[in-house]
Amino acid sequence: MPAAPAVKPRTPATGLPTGGAGPMHDKVAPPSSFLTGGGEMGALMRAHDWSSSPLGPPEYWPQSLRTVVSLMLTSKFPMFVAWGPQLAFLYNDGYVPIFGAKHPHALGLPFREVWSDIWTDIEPLVTKALAGEASFHEDLHLVMERNGYPEDTWYTFSYSPVRDETGEIAGMFCACTETTQEVKSRATLKAEQDRLRELFQQAPGFMAMLRGREHVFELANDAYLQLVGHRRDIVGKPAREALPEVQGQGFFELLDQVYSSGEPFLGRSLRVGLQRKPGTPAEERFVDVIYQPVTDKGGQVTGIFAEGYDVTERVQAEESLRESEARFRNLADNAPVMVWVTEPDGTCIYLSRSWYEFTGQTPETGLGFGWLNAVHPDDSGWSGEAFRASNAAHEPFRVEYRLRRADGTYRWAIDAAAPRFSEDGTYLGYVGSVLDITDRKEIEDRLSASAAEFRTLTNAAPALVWASANDGSIIYMNERWHEYTGQRVEDAIGFGWTAMMHPEDAKRILPYWQHCRETGETYEGEARYRRRDGEYRWHTFRALPHAGPDGAIEKWFGLSVDIHERKQWDEHRELLINELNHRVKNTLAIVQSMASQSLRQVSEENRPQAKAFEDRLFALARAHDVLTRENWEGAELREIIKEVVEPYLRQKTKHIEIEGPRLRLIPRTALAIAMATHELATNAAKYGALSVPSGCVFITWTITSDEIPRLELRWQERDGPPVVAPTRRGFGTRLIERSLATDVGGDVRLTYEPAGVVCVMNVPLSDEGGAADHPSRQ
Structure with a gap:
C-alpha cells in the first residue's frame, strides 16, 4: 500500500509550518470554544486526551483547522477532516453511523489506519486532494469492514484540499452521503423491471403496446415478432407502415374503433394474412386477440395494449379433426367391415352404413343396445354380458357370434373392439368392427380336416416326418419318432429332439441347421439317431423351407430315413474300391518298372520310341491318380x-x-x-x-x-x-x-x-x- 502523501513539516503543538510566523505563534491559545455545541462529537473531542496525538491539544490547533472543525461539528451532513502529516481523522455526529463499530476509538487516528480496509480504493483520491485537486464521486462502491465483516456500500462524496494560514495544503475535507440503500433500491427496482421486461418478452402470448391515434409500436415481445416475422423493425413505426399487408383485413379499423370508443375488443380465431418473410406471399394465420385501451389520469385514451395467442395450429387441428371425422365416417361407411362406436357407458352412438345394409336395422333400432337384437338368440345373452364386462374393465373386447342378415339367414361374425382413452387417461368408449367370417370358418373346418389327414398320412409313413418353425424349434413330429426313439413326441417338441442325436453329429449338424435356416438352402445330410434299444443308427434327412405370403420362410418340412444297412454297405464298397485303386496303382507301377527294365537294352536308334512309351505310361498313371482320388466316380x-x-x-x-x-x-x-x-x-x-x-x-x-x-x-x-x-x-x-x-x-x-x-x-x-x-x- 502506498505511503500517505507528505506535507510540509509542522510543529507538533500548533500544526503550523516550522519556522513560520502564524497568528498564534509563541502565544497561548485561547480556550477551545470552537468545540462548544458540537454535539456528541464536540463533547468527545473536548474530553479526548490529545497529549499523544500529533495534533496536540485543541487550544493549540491552527485557526484554519479550528474553522473547518467548527463548521464540521455544527453541520448535520456527514463530514470528516484529515489533518497534518499523518492525516489525523476528525468527524462529526453525522459521520458516526458510517463508522459503525469503529466509533469512537477512531477519533484522532491516522486516516490510513482508520480506513485500512478501503485505503487501496481511496488513496488515489486522497493523493489528488493533497495535491490541490478536489474531486466528486457519486455512488462509489466500497467494500467496508465497519462492523467486523465485509459489506458492500455506496457513497456520494467530495474530497477537497484544506490550506493552513501559510496557504499550504495541511489536510483534506470530505462531505459525504451514504447511498447504499438508494443504490440497492435502484438495483432491486431495475431487477424487477428487467424481470417484468423478461416476462413480457418471454410471455407465451403475443403482446404489443401501441401509442396514439397512429398506433405507433412502443413495445413488442418475442411472440409478437415471431407472429409477424422476426426480421421486421416495427418498434417506433405506425401499425399501417409496419404491417402494410394487413391493410384491408379489418384490423386497423378495429384499432381505430377501440381508440375512439375506449371499449376493448375481443376476437377469436381471426384470420390474418402476414408476410412473415421478405419477398414471400402472405401466410395465413389465425389469432385470438384482445385490444385493450390505455388511458391517462384524465381517462383519455392514449394507446392500445394488444395481446393474444397464435392459434393457427389449434384452428388447423380443429379443421383436421372435422376432416378426420368426415374421413372416418366415409371410410367406415364404405369399409368391408361393419364399424361401431360407443360411449363410456357402453351405449352405441354410431353404426356404419354397412351394418344397416347387412342386418336391415335402422339407426332407431340399432343404436344404444339395439344391435343385440340382430344377434342370434342363443348368442345374444352371453355376448352381451361379455361386452358389458369388458366395457366395465376398459379392456379389449372380442367375441364370435351368429348375426342375422337382412334376408333372415344367420352368418358367423367376429366382433372386436379396442378401448379409447384421452391424453389424461380418461376412458372414452370403444371403436369396434364386425366381420362376416362364415367363409373363413368353413375354410378353417376344411383346414382342420386337412390337418387330420396330414397327421394320419405322416403317422402311416415308415420315415420320421417333422415340421419346425423358422427358429429351428420342432412344432410337429409324427408318431414314428416315439416308436423309433422311445422319446415322447411332446418331449421332442422344441429342441428336445436333439437329445436323440449322436453327440458328435449334433456338434456338426446343429450349426449347419442354423446356416440353412438363415440362407434358405435345402437342409440335407446324414446323422445318427439313438434307437429305443440304445443303438445309434445312421439316417439320411432332407428338409425344404416353406415361405409365407410375404415370401419370408415360416416353416420347414422334412423327413429322416434309416439308412444304417446301406451306410454299412457303402463303407464296405468304399473299402473294396480303395483296395482296387491300390491294386491298379501297384499294377501300373509294375508295368512301368517292367517297361523301364525291358527298354533299357534298346538301341540308341530306338530310344525315342522307348521314351515315348514310358511317357505314355506316366500320363496314364497321372490320370489314374486323379480318378483314384475321386474313387473312380469321375474327374474334373x-x-x-x-x-x-x-x-x-x-x-x-x-x-x-x-x-x-x-x-x-x-x-x-x-x-x-x-x-x-x-x-x-x-x-x-x-x-x-x-x-x-x-x-x-x-x-x-x-x-x-x-x-x-x-x-x-x-x-x-x-x-x-x-x-x-x-x-x-x-x-x-x-x-x-x-x-x-x-x-x-x-x-x-x-x-x-x-x-x-x-x-x-x-x-x-x-x-x-x-x-x-x-x-x-x-
Whole structure:
C-alpha cells in the first residue's frame, strides 16, 4: 500500500509550518470554544486526551483547522477532516453511523489506519486532494469492514484540499452521503423491471403496446415478432407502415374503433394474412386477440395494449379433426367391415352404413343396445354380458357370434373392439368392427380336416416326418419318432429332439441347421439317431423351407430315413474300391518298372520310341491318380488337363493357358482326353509351340446344348516354329483318334495351320458318352 502523501513539516503543538510566523505563534491559545455545541462529537473531542496525538491539544490547533472543525461539528451532513502529516481523522455526529463499530476509538487516528480496509480504493483520491485537486464521486462502491465483516456500500462524496494560514495544503475535507440503500433500491427496482421486461418478452402470448391515434409500436415481445416475422423493425413505426399487408383485413379499423370508443375488443380465431418473410406471399394465420385501451389520469385514451395467442395450429387441428371425422365416417361407411362406436357407458352412438345394409336395422333400432337384437338368440345373452364386462374393465373386447342378415339367414361374425382413452387417461368408449367370417370358418373346418389327414398320412409313413418353425424349434413330429426313439413326441417338441442325436453329429449338424435356416438352402445330410434299444443308427434327412405370403420362410418340412444297412454297405464298397485303386496303382507301377527294365537294352536308334512309351505310361498313371482320388466316380476336366501338362508347366519357358467352364467327366472319357492331351503336349514339346521360349498353347472348351450335350475341346498352338503338315500319320495321331472314337464315341479334327497346330475334340456328354456331372443337370 502506498505511503500517505507528505506535507510540509509542522510543529507538533500548533500544526503550523516550522519556522513560520502564524497568528498564534509563541502565544497561548485561547480556550477551545470552537468545540462548544458540537454535539456528541464536540463533547468527545473536548474530553479526548490529545497529549499523544500529533495534533496536540485543541487550544493549540491552527485557526484554519479550528474553522473547518467548527463548521464540521455544527453541520448535520456527514463530514470528516484529515489533518497534518499523518492525516489525523476528525468527524462529526453525522459521520458516526458510517463508522459503525469503529466509533469512537477512531477519533484522532491516522486516516490510513482508520480506513485500512478501503485505503487501496481511496488513496488515489486522497493523493489528488493533497495535491490541490478536489474531486466528486457519486455512488462509489466500497467494500467496508465497519462492523467486523465485509459489506458492500455506496457513497456520494467530495474530497477537497484544506490550506493552513501559510496557504499550504495541511489536510483534506470530505462531505459525504451514504447511498447504499438508494443504490440497492435502484438495483432491486431495475431487477424487477428487467424481470417484468423478461416476462413480457418471454410471455407465451403475443403482446404489443401501441401509442396514439397512429398506433405507433412502443413495445413488442418475442411472440409478437415471431407472429409477424422476426426480421421486421416495427418498434417506433405506425401499425399501417409496419404491417402494410394487413391493410384491408379489418384490423386497423378495429384499432381505430377501440381508440375512439375506449371499449376493448375481443376476437377469436381471426384470420390474418402476414408476410412473415421478405419477398414471400402472405401466410395465413389465425389469432385470438384482445385490444385493450390505455388511458391517462384524465381517462383519455392514449394507446392500445394488444395481446393474444397464435392459434393457427389449434384452428388447423380443429379443421383436421372435422376432416378426420368426415374421413372416418366415409371410410367406415364404405369399409368391408361393419364399424361401431360407443360411449363410456357402453351405449352405441354410431353404426356404419354397412351394418344397416347387412342386418336391415335402422339407426332407431340399432343404436344404444339395439344391435343385440340382430344377434342370434342363443348368442345374444352371453355376448352381451361379455361386452358389458369388458366395457366395465376398459379392456379389449372380442367375441364370435351368429348375426342375422337382412334376408333372415344367420352368418358367423367376429366382433372386436379396442378401448379409447384421452391424453389424461380418461376412458372414452370403444371403436369396434364386425366381420362376416362364415367363409373363413368353413375354410378353417376344411383346414382342420386337412390337418387330420396330414397327421394320419405322416403317422402311416415308415420315415420320421417333422415340421419346425423358422427358429429351428420342432412344432410337429409324427408318431414314428416315439416308436423309433422311445422319446415322447411332446418331449421332442422344441429342441428336445436333439437329445436323440449322436453327440458328435449334433456338434456338426446343429450349426449347419442354423446356416440353412438363415440362407434358405435345402437342409440335407446324414446323422445318427439313438434307437429305443440304445443303438445309434445312421439316417439320411432332407428338409425344404416353406415361405409365407410375404415370401419370408415360416416353416420347414422334412423327413429322416434309416439308412444304417446301406451306410454299412457303402463303407464296405468304399473299402473294396480303395483296395482296387491300390491294386491298379501297384499294377501300373509294375508295368512301368517292367517297361523301364525291358527298354533299357534298346538301341540308341530306338530310344525315342522307348521314351515315348514310358511317357505314355506316366500320363496314364497321372490320370489314374486323379480318378483314384475321386474313387473312380469321375474327374474334373481342368484337373485332368493340369495333371497331364504339369511336367511342362514346371518349365518357366513353357506357356500354357487353360480356360473353360466347370465339367466333371466319367472315368473312361477322362482317360481318353488325358491320353490325347499327352500326345498333343509331347508333339508340341518336340516340334511345335512348346519347343521354343516364345511359343504358347491355348486349351479351351465349351459345352454345346443340342439334343445330346457335347464337349468341344480346342488345342491351339501359337508363335511356335513354322508348321509343316506331316507326310504320314504317326502313332500319336492314331492313338488320339482311336481312343476318342472307340472309347467315348467322339471325333477329332487335327489341322496344321501356319500359325500353329489346332486340334478340336468333339465328345458326347450323355451318361453313356462322357458326363459324370453336367452343369445342366446340377
